[in-house]
Amino acid sequence: MAPSHVLKCCQKVFSWIPVVFIALVVGWSYYAYVVELCIFTIRNTGEKVVYLVIFHLSFIMFVWSYWKTIFSKPANPSKEFCLPKADKEQYEREERPEAQQEILKRVAQNLPLYTRTGTGAVRYCDRCQVIKPDRCHHCSACDMCVLKMDHHCPWYVVNNCVGFSNYKFFVLFLAYSLLYCLFVAATVLQYFIKFWANELPDSHAKFHVLFLFFVAAMFFISILSLFSYHCWLVGKNRSTIEAFRGPVFRNGPDRNGFSLGFSKNLKEVFGDEKKFWLLPVYTRQVLGDGSTFPTRLISLDPEQPTIDVQSESTKSGADGQSCATRPLSESQNRLLGNDQRFTEDGLDADHLKLGSKDKVTVSMESES
Ligand SMILES: [Zn+2]
Numbered sequence: 305m306a307p308s309h310v311l312k313c314c315q316k317v318f319s320w321i322p323v324v325f326i327a328l329v330v331g332w333s334y335y336a337y338v339v340e341l342c343i344f345t346i347r348n349t350g351e352k353v354v355y356l357v358i359f360h361l362s363f364i365m366f367v368w369s370y371w372k373t374i375f376s377k378p379a380n381p382s383k384e385f386c387l388p389k390a391d392k393e394q395y396e397r398e399e400r401p402e403a404q405q406e407i408l409k410r411v412a413q414n415l416p417l418y419t420r421t422g423t424g425a426v427r428y429c430d431r432c433q434v435i436k437p438d439r440c441h442h443c444s445a446c447d448m449c450v451l452k453m454d455h456h457c458p459w460y461v462v463n464n465c466v467g468f469s470n471y472k473f474f475v476l477f478l479a480y481s482l483l484y485c486l487f488v489a490a491t492v493l494q495y496f497i498k499f500w501a502n503e504l505p506d507s508h509a510k511f512h513v514l515f516l517f518f519v520a521a522m523f524f525i526s527i528l529s530l531f532s533y534h535c536w537l538v539g540k541n542r543s544t545i546e547a548f549r550g551p552v553f554r555n556g557p558d559r560n561g562f563s564l565g566f567s568k569n570l571k572e573v574f575g576d577e578k579k580f581w582l583l584p585v586y587t588r589q590v591l592g593d594g595s596t597f598p599t600r601l602i603s604l605d606p607e608q609p610t611i612d613v614q615s616e617s618t619k620s621g622a623d624g625q626s627c628a629t630r631p632l633s634e635s636q637n638r639l640l641g642n643d644q645r646f647t648e649d650g651l652d653a654d655h656l657k658l659g660s661k662d663k664v665t666v667s668m669e670s671e672s
């Protein structure tokens with residue numbers, strides 16, 4: 305086995321350690337709450353039942369959304385965004401970046417693209433050999449292009465890329481983990497106080513109660529700021545990457561380019577049907593295919609045709625086809641045909657990691 309392969313395997317195994325650690329903490333919290341607190345410590349039967357019912361509801365929602373966040377595979381660009389064989393061969397033969405851009409521009413004319421690099425070039429991933437759809441970025445940790453990439457979450461208990469396929473689950477996971485911690489901390493508080501007043505029976509249960517309060521309060525505080533930040537992002541319809549650097553449209557960078565107003569922004573993440581908003585389920589029909597997104601550019605630009613992009617993308621998701629099969633009108637494609645010179649210093653926040661305790665680090669990669 306090649307050393308690099310062994311190293312990669314080791315990295316993969318080690319990357320699951322935080323997830324296993326969190327799973328153990330969650331497993332212990334379940335035992336401590338149900339057995340040590342509800343069964344051994346609480347005397348009142350009514351209180352026991354109410355606590356157990358609410359606890360299990362929040363526990364199920366928390367574990368369900370956590371599971372979906374971890375195990376949803378990141379979505380990749382569809383085949384339409386790959387260069388056709390002849391163009392690809394020509395692209396590889398060509399050494400001049402300007403000529404390569406001409407090839408990309410020609411292919412991109414038939415694709416539903418609104419954004420480009422900071423220098424006006426078509427966003428192309430050399431590694432995956434694919435034209436990047438709007439809001440798509442290459443994740444160097446996953447070594448693939450991820451649709452509507454938000455961030456790669458290596459240590460913050462998720463060990464997965466957060467993007468189009470699981471962003472809703474991620475936000476719900478944060479919300480339900482907050483709810484879970486809040487409920488545990490609030491109901492344990494009175495027994496925690498009794499612990500200090502020496503009113504609890506002298507058994508090992510009281511130490512579980514003590515730690516339960518500390519752990520729940522600590523997690524609640526550490527998740528709160530991250531959740532608040534993502535609520536703000538959802539309200540603005542921005543990904544974490546776009547919050548750092550706005551997507552570049554025809555009129556230049558615009559952080560609000562995909563913002564359609566608060567309620568529509570909510571629907572963009574949580575879906576059209578309110579009854580599914582709080583459930584970690586995902587329907588393609590509702591959210592489109594992740595390759596195209598409605599942009600406020602349409603309504604701002606009088607030259608743009610008044611097409612209903614929302615229903616266009618929804619339709620494309622419903623029939624499983626990408627919008628790529630529908631060429632944009634010429635005025636939309638002028639974005640792609642502008643004469644800005646392509647230079648190689650175009651940068652893209654392609655590897656963005658959210659570390660523990662909300663520490664955000666962005667490493668930039670050259671985009672050619
Ligand atoms: Zn890529």
Ligand SMILES: [Zn+2]
Nearest residue numbers: 443446456465
């Ligand atoms: Zn990733």
